[in-house]
Amino acid sequence: MPKVPGVNHKNAIRALEKADFVVAREGKHTVMTNGERILTIPRHNPINAITMGAIVRDAGLTVDEFRKLL
Incomplete structure (x- = not known):
């Protein structure tokens, strides 16, 4: 399983918003x-x-791809 160490939850949310996810x-x-x-x-x-x-x-x-969005 790929690992992405030490990501702040706010940074993760911002990165996922760039990938067209919205907060539900x-x-x-x-x-x-x-x-x-x-x-x-x-x-x-x-x-x-x-x-x-x-x-x-x-x-x-x-x-x-996720790291580029961070």
Whole structure:
């Protein structure tokens, strides 16, 4: 599984917004969608590398594509 270490949750949300995801709901987690996919981003810092890698994979992005969006 790809790893993206030490990403702040706000930076992750901004990067995913650049990839056409929008915030659907916020609470202890932020839920984002692009109409096809639903992502759940934990609101703690930093997001665990394995967790962030799974979120990136679920978004349909590669680690390199996500890093460019950061």
